[in-house]
Amino acid sequence: MNVQPIDAVRVTTGHRGKLLLADVSPGCRELTYVFKIKSSARSEKVQEMLQLIEKGCHTINSLKNPVPVSGKLIHNGREIAAA
DSSP: OEEOOOOEEEEEEOHHHHTTOSSSOOSEEEEEEEOOEEOSSOHHHHHHHHHHHHHHOHHHHHHHSOOOOOOOEEETTEEEOOO
């Protein structure tokens, strides 16, 4: 099966939030992707493969089922409080 990399990823977002021009979330409102697969495999097998990819992908699953996000700021080897 000749599996190409993801052909397209589209993110829908508002640039006012991204550029901090307004008091709105800089997060995206929608994320879509396209797999283009050239294969002699039956469509059912390709669909099964996609289901396994989506089931096992940590990025897709983290976006669909949000998880807590935390971070640290370490400056010159010393942890300091992030703003």
